[in-house]
């Protein structure tokens with residue numbers, strides 16, 4: 136048992152905390168709106184090696200662990216980085232595992248091309264509103280029973296609530312290759328859930344930090360509003376949930392990396408809990424900004440919107456709860472026998 | 474991070490499970506319906522195993538089960554629904570005395586506690602002071618080598634079964650309230666003590682205890698005169714370290730699932746197939762996983778000797794608040810039958826869920842209310858100023 140970051144992970148954390156603070160400044164984040172992708176940031180991120188870091192060295196990647204990647208995702212989430220890092224990293228690991236000889240792998244690892252995972256299976260060959268879809272040249276997704284990879288210029292995406300860079304992608308486009316099946320896809324989705332939970336953890340913590348800073352400086356009734364207990368308790372409750380979310384996300388990553396039998400469920404739980412907690416943290420922080428929280432000028436509204444979009448790109452969380460129920464309780468109609 | 478337990482702790486878990494499967498019998502479970510969340514039979518068997526002693530840190534003369542093993546023991550006891558309120562007090566009290574007590578107290582009291590012969594109780598709260606525990610008014614006045622104690626304590630749980638109370642008294646009224654407190658270990662057979670039951674809406678009984686010219690030799694004093702606040706901090710450290718409550722929801726979820734697999738809605742559909750029921754169960758199972766990582770983190774912190782921070786407050790706050798929420802959801806799922814109490818033949822799951830519903834509200838009150846814990850998180854974790 137070890138419930139702290141390793142020294143290596145701590146180093147990774149420091150490096151990427153610095154990187155995103157510098158390169159994904161709030162100006163960069165704002166400039167990427169309303170679509171949610173910054174190619175300049177992506178190019179710099181590629182230079183750090185992050186896009187392919189968690190692919191084995193044998194396959195040409197950086198040989199970092201899933202836990203290292205989770206640490207980077209947290210720092211990206213903290214700065215609302217307008218790049219589909221988690222989607223790319225998961226898609227790249229998927230290609231490396233399912234089709235190590237695929238021609239796209241090298242450029243995905245290098246980050247020369249943005250790759251993404253379509254989080255829902257295609258309908259009539261089209262993956263709807265894929266996160267990162269308006270940024271990616273390479274899309275991996277499930278079409279029927281086939282895991283396919285397609286390449287192509289990203290279409291312009293629709294304006295959206297926050298930084299999701301959404302676009303429809305045709306999984307039957309010319310040159311598509313079948314690289315695996317549903318089990319590869321399930322694993323990649325679980326990794327996406329655990330890593331997105333990690334990103335939401337960074338987002339939620341930062342939303343609270345912003346809130347705490349604000350309530351200490353804003354004075355009403357001649358005292359900082361942060362000295363009012365109603366404000367304190369709202370922030371305290373949210374911070375306890377974020378703390379729980381953080382450790383559950385770590386546990387999901389550990390479970391996936393160590394081949395724990397329950398890893399998929401753990402990832403799903405971590406995602407759902409982090410999503411709700413980060414949304415609640417951003418909402419509480421926004422509330423304690425008063426009217427300014429609602430204004431474009433203050434940053435907390437970006438966190439509020441991004442927390443929702445990071446969740447909803449996966450679909451209605453109710454569907455994930457339903458799927459988890461089927462796994463934990465048995466499908467509907469089998470209850471009496473289970 | 475690595476969430477796996479070391480082999481020593483896993484082996485211990487196996488041993489504990491076997492023991493509990495054998496000894497947490499229906500009769501033992503039934504005992505707590507007396508209102509006393511304690512079973513002498515189970516308590517003494519655990520003492521015989523060396524597990525009460527085991528919980529006391531090695532450097533304090535205990536059996537030196539490490540913090541992870543203890544957390545495994547506390548977890549399994551809760552999963553088995555064992556009545557352990559008294560056990561928690563015994564372990565905490567023995568640890569406090571071993572850390573701060575004089576030789577007399579160590580020799581006289583600790584062995585009886587750890588052999589499972591005597592129980593202890595906490596005498597902090599009073600009719601007029603609870604959250605503001607340092608406002609205690611029970612007076613201790615020096616008289617030669619003796620002290621004379623007068624006052625009333627409220628909520629002295631287990632007093633009616635216990636031999637001792639760790640009593641918070643005021644020895645100086647002329648200084649700021651935290652600076653005039655002194656602790657004593659008081660044997661309940663000392664003349665002048667009266668114990669009256671306080672019944673609750675949950676299943677547990679507590680007590681009001683009255684101290685009328687209780688004379689006590691100075692050797693029963695714990696810590697320095699007017700140094701009670703330091704003792705209080707140690708006491709809370711051990712209480713938070715050992716107290717259960719992280720896994721209250723586990724048996725509740727288990728029972729609700731078992732019930733839902735067998736019972737139908739009026740329209741004939743199984744409860745377990747109802748989407749509303751399924752969502753609540755899944756949400757509760759996620760909350761329970763969060764309780765689990767919180768509990769593990771507290772245990773890990775203790776195991777690596779990290780200074781005690783606000784993790785205990787966070788864990789207690791999250792676990793008790795979610796337990797209250799779950800008990801409320803799950804009694805609803807039972808419908809009108811959910812109202813039937815333990816002992817009624819038609820009570821679903823033997824009335825356990827109904828009982829949990831009545832018990833849950835106290836978990837966000839005793840041992841530090843949710844509001845007090847939020848204060849501690851706000852100040853200790855977020856760095857906000859003392860609240861107004």
Ligand SMILES: Cc1cc2nc3c(=O)[nH]c(=O)nc-3n(C[C@H](O)[C@H](O)[C@H](O)COP(=O)(O)OP(=O)(O)OC[C@H]3O[C@@H](n4cnc5c(N)ncnc54)[C@H](O)[C@@H]3O)c2cc1C
Nearest residue numbers: 595596597598602603604628629630838839840841842844
């Ligand atoms: C069944 C049971 C068993 C118990 N067992 C024991 C025992 O064995 N030994 C013992 O010593 N005590 C025991 N207690 C007492 C318990 O610790 C107290 O009830 C608890 O600390 C709260 O104190 P109080 O009841 O006086 O409430 P109060 O302190 O009067 O609080 C009333 C309300 O005000 C809120 N409040 C108080 N201060 C603040 C603040 N600063 N900020 C915000 N809100 C605040 C509280 O959260 C609460 O909601 C027990 C209590 C119960 C119900």
